[in-house]
Amino acid sequence: MERTSPTARGFRGFNTLTWVMIPVAIAINIAIGQLVYALKIPLYLDSVGTVLVGALAGPWAGALTGLLANLVWGLSGLNVSYAPFAAVAAVIGLLAGLFSESGWFRKIWKVLVAGLITGLVAAAISAPISAYVFGGVTGGGQDALVGIYRGIGLGILPAAFAQGVSSDPLDKMVTYLLVWLIIRALPLRFLMRFANGELVRGDEANEGTSAGSTVTPGS
């Protein structure tokens, strides 16, 4: 009996390859986040790895990646303020897995809609955390928006939510787009090792290869 069936869903999507993938995904989150910040792009793009794991290995793996990523941001001292948002990151990974299992990563327009929805949900969950812990501000340039929303009469929580809605959907749409590009660039045999490998690559996944396929290593 196979211990790690590539067509397993959900919890059986966990295998050693997934465990090895998660640290790499978290490091990708950090690297891309750093890149984007240094190049003064007004996005976060700090969940690319989380969404990638969710897409390939399923919702629980994605959730775990998001959760641990934010704890690592906090524990390493890189950006301690990420730690309280661990639940948001977990939900992002969870959603990526759910969208992947529903086949949404096959078409680009669905990918963008998935990103949009994820961004809205992320904004909804972040807002209470931001309002309660951080008084509704992010510490960044987006706070100008918070000021505007407050100025027109919104309370702290609604203003935080409005700020989130102004930035998260776009951020997550670009994130999902990046993950879609990455998946398309990955070799098929690699994708097939993951629980959702067949689901993320449209029609080519159904041609030729049997379930559980891979190709030769070295000689």
Added chain:
Amino acid sequence: MIDVQNLSFSYAGFPGMALRGITLAMPKGQLCSIVGPNGAGKSTLCYALSGFIPHFYRGVLKGTVRVSGLDVAESSLGELAGAVGIVVQNPFNQITGARFTVFEEVAFGLENLGVPRDEIISRVAESLALTGLDSMHDQSPFALSGGQQQRLAIAAMIAMRPAVLILDEPTSQLDPIGTREVFGVLRRLAADQHTTIVLVEHKLEWVAAYSDRVIAIVRGQIVADGTARDVLTSDLIEEIGVGSTRLTRAARLARAQKLVDSQAALPVTLVQTIDFFEQKDR
């Protein structure tokens, strides 16, 4: 220790057989080298002996592989890990990253096996000494050079004391001194701990000097199986693209030039070569 019966394997999604009808048996304490041209299936055989075929690389597997009493296809990778060790080609990828120092990295496998703490410490110290890494025990594994990382991979495996140890080009990053040390360690493991060692190597002089047995593989089949001298001096070995040691080539040339008795068996080691040339004087 190793018992392979009629093993055939083809990778899923790939036409052609990577291994065909391999049958071989290796006793305890044998140091067996595998030679063959690129793409012959040497790495595939390594994975089949350690369980990564079929548990990690899937495809169509026929025949049986029994290692240290375990049926490889029926046992999980976790169960096999205690009995079979494998050192693959790229040393950098064999650093788990889970531990911060060389000492702890080598101890990691022993922790997973549930070895008691005192024994972990003594085994790790011993492995590091054997592979010349004891002065580096406190360093980060990522601060090591390629050659040192390769030794680290070997040290981590031998500390686990597997009954069978498989190594795929474990000296590629090492200079001659390092290579000699590794071969020496393997020789000692086979002799003292009766470890069965399967070694894929291109450095034929070393293979000839240290192996009890040499198996040549071409296109997934065994084409030669015998002592180092028999296999590495045969005409076949040149035909399949493996080449021969310089000693053999020199001797072959001498024999062709009628400088020595044309019936004398070709040598592969230095001692044999000396005897070979001295026969001329008898």
Added chain:
Amino acid sequence: MTIPFSLYAPRESGLHKLHPLTKLALAGFVALCALVLPRAASYLLFLLLIVPLALWGRVFGRLMSAALRVALPFAISLLIIQGLFWQTGPILARVGPISIKLDGILFAVSTIGRILAILSSFVLLSLTTRPDALMLALSQRGLPDVIAYIILTTLQIIPRFQSKAQTIIDAQRSRGLETEGGLLHRIRALLPLVVPLVLSSIVDIEERAIALEARAFSHPGTKTSLFDLSDSLPERIFRWSLLAIALIIVVVRILTLRSA
């Protein structure tokens, strides 16, 4: 030996010698109280708990610089945004057309206290606790080994990824990417950089998984550990007491909020 990529600052201190779970309990306690108690009380938490602990652990300087560094952007935003745009209450001062609201400033100041208390508790934990010791302590209490593996491995590989990112940043800076071009242009320039970065990181994953299996990562049965963490009965009692006090505080707070 250096601990890769973490805030850990080795010191000869009583705090460092405590069991990792004790320090985790302390940090968790402060964070929980800061969340549950009124905002203004956070300053008391900071002064009465965090600061003495930091002094005991000889990491006061590091704590202050790390905590202030991360709290500062929030502080500035809070004072400006909530100070200027607070809707209700008396006006503290007028500067031309801009009016600064008293309640906004009060809110900002008390929220800064909460942020400071929560974030500095995390920082204190990181400064005084080796990540591998913490992971070991949690694993001994039932945390799955894979979680510990993930966290420790991530800490070790981050520097490599950061330098890869830095290489890309430097190359793009030399092309003037960060200064010219609109948002869309910059995003489009980013995409062909990110994909190779990710692909090159993923290429080795299969071999690394093989190596992990070869080290008996999924071996059945109990695992042992090289290190021994010293725990003591007083510490255990202390941790349980903290938990009890925390529960009492939470319950009292809920009750007082209900009746308010």
